[in-house]
Amino acid sequence: xxxxxxxxxxxxxxxxxxxxxxxxxxxxxxxxxxxxxxxxxxxxxxxxxxxxxxxxxxxxxxxxxxxxxxxxxxxxxxxxxxxxxxxxxxxxxxxxxxxxxxxxxxxxxxxxxxxxxxxxxxxxxxxxxxxxxxxxxxxxxxxxxxxxxxxxxxxxxxxxxxxxxxxxxxxxxxxxxxxxxxxxxxxxxxxxxxxxxxxxxxxxxxxxxxxxxxxxxxxxxxxxxxxxxxxxxxxxxxxxxxxxxxxxxxxxxxxxxxxxxxxxxxxxxxxxxxxxxxxxxxxxxxxxxxxxxxxxxxxxxxxxxxxxxxxxxxxxxxxxxxxxxxxxxxxxxxxxxxxxxxxxxxxxx
Amino acid sequence: xxxxxxxxxxxxxxxxxxxxxxxxxxxxxxxxxxxxxxxxxxxxxxxxxxxxxxxxxxxxxxxxxxxxxxxxxxxxxxxxxxxxxxxxxxxxxxxxxxxxxxxxxxxxxxxxxxxxxxxxxxxxxxxxxxxxxxxxxxxxxxxxxxxxxxxxxxxxxxxxxxxxxxxxxxxxxxxxxxxxxxxxxxxxxxxxxxxxxxxxxxxxxxxxxxxxxxxxxxxxxxxxxxxxxxxxxxxxxxxxxxxxxxxxxxxxxxxxxxxxxxxxxxxxxxxxxxxxxxxxxxxxxxxxxxxxxxxxxxxxxxxxxxxxxxxxxxxxxxxxxxxxxxxxxxxxxxxxxxxxxxxxxxxxxxxxxxxxxxxxxxxxxxxxxxxxxxxxxxxxxxxxxxxxxxxxxxxxxxxxxxxxxxxxxxxxxxxxxxxxxxxxxxxxxxxxxxxxxxxxxxxxxxxxxxxxxxxxxxxxxxxxxxxxxxxxxxxxxxxxxxxxxxxxxxxxxxxxxxxxxxxxxxxxxxxxxxxxxxxxxxxxxxxxxxxxxxxxxxxxxxxxxxxxxxxxxxxxxxxxxxxxxxxxxxxxxxxxxxxxxxxxxxxxxxxxxxxxxxxxxxxxxxxxxxx
Numbered sequence: 001x002x003x004x005x006x007x008x009x010x011x012x013x014x015x016x017x018x019x020x021x022x023x024x025x026x027x028x029x030x031x032x033x034x035x036x037x038x039x040x041x042x043x044x045x046x047x048x049x050x051x052x053x054x055x056x057x058x059x060x061x062x063x064x065x066x067x068x069x070x071x072x073x074x075x076x077x078x079x080x081x082x083x084x085x086x087x088x089x090x091x092x093x094x095x096x097x098x099x100x101x102x103x104x105x106x107x108x109x110x111x112x113x114x115x116x117x118x119x120x121x122x123x124x125x126x127x128x129x130x131x132x133x134x135x136x137x138x139x140x141x142x143x144x145x146x147x148x149x150x151x152x153x154x155x156x157x158x159x160x161x162x163x164x165x166x167x168x169x170x171x172x173x174x175x176x177x178x179x180x181x182x183x184x185x186x187x188x189x190x191x192x193x194x195x196x197x198x199x200x201x202x203x204x205x206x207x208x209x210x211x212x213x214x215x216x217x218x219x220x221x222x223x224x225x226x227x228x229x230x231x232x233x234x235x236x237x238x239x240x241x242x243x244x245x246x247x248x249x250x251x252x253x254x255x256x257x258x259x260x261x262x263x264x265x266x267x268x269x270x271x272x273x274x275x276x277x278x279x280x281x282x283x284x285x286x287x288x289x290x291x292x293x294x295x296x297x298x299x300x301x302x303x304x305x306x307x308x309x310x311x312x313x314x315x316x317x318x319x320x321x322x323x324x325x326x327x328x329x330x331x332x333x334x335x336x337x338x339x340x341x342x343x344x345x346x347x348x349x
Numbered sequence: 350x351x352x353x354x355x356x357x358x359x360x361x362x363x364x365x366x367x368x369x370x371x372x373x374x375x376x377x378x379x380x381x382x383x384x385x386x387x388x389x390x391x392x393x394x395x396x397x398x399x400x401x402x403x404x405x406x407x408x409x410x411x412x413x414x415x416x417x418x419x420x421x422x423x424x425x426x427x428x429x430x431x432x433x434x435x436x437x438x439x440x441x442x443x444x445x446x447x448x449x450x451x452x453x454x455x456x457x458x459x460x461x462x463x464x465x466x467x468x469x470x471x472x473x474x475x476x477x478x479x480x481x482x483x484x485x486x487x488x489x490x491x492x493x494x495x496x497x498x499x500x501x502x503x504x505x506x507x508x509x510x511x512x513x514x515x516x517x518x519x520x521x522x523x524x525x526x527x528x529x530x531x532x533x534x535x536x537x538x539x540x541x542x543x544x545x546x547x548x549x550x551x552x553x554x555x556x557x558x559x560x561x562x563x564x565x566x567x568x569x570x571x572x573x574x575x576x577x578x579x580x581x582x583x584x585x586x587x588x589x590x591x592x593x594x595x596x597x598x599x600x601x602x603x604x605x606x607x608x609x610x611x612x613x614x615x616x617x618x619x620x621x622x623x624x625x626x627x628x629x630x631x632x633x634x635x636x637x638x639x640x641x642x643x644x645x646x647x648x649x650x651x652x653x654x655x656x657x658x659x660x661x662x663x664x665x666x667x668x669x670x671x672x673x674x675x676x677x678x679x680x681x682x683x684x685x686x687x688x689x690x691x692x693x694x695x696x697x698x699x700x701x702x703x704x705x706x707x708x709x710x711x712x713x714x715x716x717x718x719x720x721x722x723x724x725x726x727x728x729x730x731x732x733x734x735x736x737x738x739x740x741x742x743x744x745x746x747x748x749x750x751x752x753x754x755x756x757x758x759x760x761x762x763x764x765x766x767x768x769x770x771x772x773x774x775x776x777x778x779x780x781x782x783x784x785x786x787x788x789x790x791x792x793x794x795x796x797x798x799x800x801x802x803x804x805x806x807x808x809x810x811x812x813x814x815x816x817x818x819x820x821x822x823x824x825x826x827x828x829x830x831x832x833x834x835x836x837x838x839x840x841x842x843x844x845x846x847x848x849x850x851x852x853x854x855x856x857x858x859x860x861x862x863x864x865x866x867x868x869x870x871x872x873x874x875x876x877x878x879x880x881x882x883x884x885x886x887x888x889x890x891x892x893x894x895x896x897x898x899x900x901x902x903x904x905x906x907x908x909x910x911x912x913x914x915x916x917x918x919x920x921x922x923x924x925x926x927x928x929x930x931x932x933x934x935x936x937x938x939x940x941x942x943x944x945x946x947x948x949x950x951x952x953x954x955x956x957x958x959x960x
Contacts, residue, residue: 029823058809061642061802074812074824081802083641084814085634086660092589092626092634093641099622100587100644101803122634125627323618327586328643328801332762334620335584335645337610339757342582345606346755349570 018054026051028078032071038190038216038231039069039138043076045193046107046136049200050077053248061097061104065090065119068145069111069138069216077107088119091126094133095316101326102317105204106133113143116152116171127180130208132315134200137173137213138190141229142222155228155300160221174307175293177211178286183310184210185289187303189234190217195304198244202306205248207267208315215302234302241281241292241305247271266311283309367556368398368423370434374501375447377440379411381495384523384534385502386417390749391522392506392515393421394569397560401427401872402749403948408594408687414443425563427751428873429744429948435509435555437501438463439479448472456553458504460497473553475545477504482544486537499534503541508549509557513542566754568716572745573649575716576675577602578755579723580647581611584762587644589624589635591654594687595743596677599649600625629654633661633672640671641813643767643801645727647673652681652694655701662736663702664815666838669788669797671730671737671765673723674698678742680946689946690743692868695922698738699896705835709845710738710896714871715745716752718894724758725850731765733845734799742917744869744948766798770806787811787822788834795841842897849895852902860887862958863909865902867893867923869948870915876951881958888958893923898930906934913958919944 014022026047031040050060057079064070066087073082085093090108098106115123115137126135141154148162152171159165177185184206188196196214203210217223217231225232248270263271264283282288289308296303323330372389376382383404390402401420407413420430436451438444438459445465448457453471461476479500483493506516516538524530577599580588590600604623611620622639626632632648639646650658655676665672678694680686699710711726713719722739730737768776768785776785776798783789785808788797797820800809811822818834819825866874871892878888891905906912906927914924921940928935941957943949 056805058803058805058807079807079810081800081810082812083638084812084816086664086815089630089634089661092631093638095624095631096587096589096635096638096640096644096646097642097802098638099624099635100639100642100646101801104642104802121627122631125631320622321617321619322622323613323616323620326643326803327620327622327639328803330586330620332584335586335611336582336758336762341610342578342755342757345578345610346568349568349574 017051019056021051023047023051025079026057026077028073028075031075033068034220036219037068038140038219039072040075041190041193042136042138042196042214042216043072045196045200046076049197049204053201053204055105055204059103059105061106063090063094063097063106063108063133065110065114067111067114067143069109070114072109072138073107088114088117089122090114091119091122091131095126095129095131098131098133099317099320099322100328102322103326106131107204108133108135110135110137111151112137112139112141112153112173113151116173116176120152120171120176124176124180127177127182127209127211129316130181130183130313132206132208132317134203134210134212137211138216139173139213139229140216140218140222141170141227142218144218144221148221153229158227159224172293172297173213174211175290178289178293178308182211182308183208183313184306185308186211186306187213187215189215189238189302189304191231191234192238192304195240195244198246199306201246201248202244202266205246205266205268205270206309207311208313228300228302237300237302239301239303241278241303241307244305264309264311283307364554365556366434366554367558368421368560370421370555371430371432372419372421372435372437372505373433373447373450374417374419374437375440375443376415376417376498377411377442378407378409378413378415380439380498382415382417382439382498384495385498386419387523388502388516388519389505389511390419391519391569392511393419393557394564394751395515395518396512396557397562397564398557399423399425399427399563399751401429401751403429403744404748406688414440421557423560426872426876426879426951428876429950431950431952435505437505438465439498439501454554456508456555458501458508475504475508475549477501477541478544482537482540486540488533492533496534496537499537500541503538504545504549506538507542507545508551508553509555511557512559513539564751567751568754569749569751570716571598571747571749572713572716572719572741573599573677573747574602575752575755576649576719576723576739576741576746578606579720581606583724583727583758585645585647585727586621587636587639587646588621588648589626589632589639589646590648591626591629591632591650593629593651593654595679595747596649596651596654596675598747599675599677629657630661633658633674636672636674637661637665637670640665640730641802645731645762646671647675647727649675649677651677651679652697653684655694655697659701659703662708663704663706665736666702666706666708667815668813669734669799670813671734673726673730673737673739675739675741677746678740680944686946688743690869690917690948691944691946692740692742692870692917693919693922693944694740695916695918696925698740699926707842707897708736708738709733709849710740711850712740712867712894712896713745714868714892714894716750717755719745720755722850728763729845729848732763732848733796733841734765735841735845740868742869766796768798768800768804768809770804770809773800773804773806773809786820788818788837789820790837790840794844795837796844846897846899849897849899851899852894852905853892854890854901854905856889857887860889861910862886862888863905863912864888864890864915864958865893865905865912865923865927866890866915870917873949873951873954874915877954877958880951880955884959886959896926898927902927903931903934906931906937910937911939912937913939913941915941915949915954915957917944917949918942
């Protein structure tokens, strides 16, 4: 054998992911949101999670509704198809697209107005059907694009510069999701990069619909310290339910079993490991999830983590019993029955 | 058409009326009369008699009055006809009115338990001992109400001389060969027939007789069933819908037929998905999502659903996504008359959405055209990358029509301008060095090329949005970019004009009058033209089969002194659309419009043209 040639040190080898791509290739266009917007942090986390998981961008589809949050799919995964739909109507478009091509990985980004006000109906039905996709709500309790009106998730008694004081109780997106029989319900904080990324990866690996309510303060219209959707509040009040780690299916799973850990295996073989801060928290207990969310609301606490997960429930696509070839790819020989079939059916008329 | 009428053998009536009268059956909704009525019309159809059945039903599940009108026409006229010669009264709530409605010389069969006053001297009365016959049949109590309607089938079969074997065959067909219900119903039909034979003197003039020459090569079917079959045989892969009268039976037909012919016989895996959405907003959203991702996607709805779909139809127009929307029109505005027919959504469908925008609209005239246009609509939607409407109505959709047998579609599916990974790579070379842009018109027809999600080519992705966009699908608010895109969409609509189904024209030498109409009015127009000819008025006829109209319509209008535009709505909506394109000829157009929820009749049309 000849000696291996000595390698000249390269300028600096770019870091590549599993499929040989640099992280910059997962970027999208430049953001047009306000400087310091929590939504941009979330986009950065999506880019990182997708890169680290080695997602093929052409297999990903991005969906959104209308609002600041819904603009963000233009700012990440530039080589994925995106559908910036109508206000509150992203769930139906996503349902149609994912049924048409069940090989696609769906990532939806919505806001609190888009999901909890105009889109609450479609949101709850998306959850009910367990359409396999990640549904991120970038939740700031305020309408940014129309300059500062209250949304349905705004705190009661909260004061905004133009809108005054909010007299109504808020809707809690995680509770709404649970009530609609969600199979994955989590909350995070835009400023908590580490946790958000783990949750995103787990949500992508989840077989059904994963609801991710991400408190993402509006730096322009809703960053008063007393708001539960402000940075100051988030940082001071965030109590993680558990420490999370995500072990993708392509890595060998070597987890030592601690007493205070729960492992949840997702359908693609990956594992979600929850290290409990609250020893009693069991994310497969729906009653506990309700109670925890309700208590947090009463105590004005921002509890983050996975409230509920149910990895085994069949997804919408499983229920539809479709052929393995995506509907969008079927050719005429499969979609036009025979002349004899028509004759038979006509004879029965 | 050669018509051979076998002379029925009858005693003691001087002037027989054979195969040329109306039967009207008055019952209560939910009493199972549909089975009885279908048996009657089916057996008449199988005897070769031209028949048409119009179900006049209430928006109600049980109890409100319902009428089923069967017209027999030896001459083959299948429009609604207002006169009634044979009345069957089974509903006490309407019996007085029903008996008044019969023509002089007509006959009235009635349940003898109904509270009535037989005062008319100019009609024949035939009481039917419904209660006694049902009692004698010895069927379970819960079925008695349903079976009661079989009594009139037996009695009317005797009086009119309907072939009992055809009634038996219709019964077998109706119950899918299930012995128990067939026997139970047949028992009461024959009991009623025998009773009538023994107890009634058949001194009335109405008879039926077997015919040939008309029903061969036809089907007796409703338009929703036809449209459902059309979709199943023209490559639909996705449908989302929300139940609404009178469109639900189309989606349900698709569910049933697709399960039979679009699933793998072994694995049961489907080559389609049909989703009952939570509302029409979601139904059209799902359709656009699926169409965008590459499925052949459609929905079926009616007026109120169209209103809800407005925002996504506008989106589909602007973001250029194929979708097929069946609007089985019912009477609006608002909730309107949910179980009555109308052609009132022409303008709403053509112009649906805010901002500038128009949509191709197909206008089937009978179930056969529903079958054919199901495929044509998909081809157009995918070719033009835009929402396409098919405007049927309750009359076509839910009533039984004699219609030409469906021809197996030979034309390959048109999937439009879709670039796969390879075609995308070659695009630049194939188009003179021009880089692909999602909204770039390289062919000069206003239609750009699209890629589907999942295409493994780094250049394939684009961002779809309802906001301003450049030819390369990037966001733009520039005035020139906006306007040139809108002008291209207008140009694309001109391309649509050349692709949609052309009108059907029947021109008569020497005619000075033209008739323009559409859709379900067709049978009434045919009959009205025959009546007008009898009065010495020749007419030419153009039936619009799609919007936008093509040049044939202008040529037609130019040729005649006066054009009657006949339609089933208040405002003359088709006429208004014609005026947009033919404003210079507007002085020739006479709007003839009616909106009472009923299909137009030849009598009314004739009156409008001659007055």
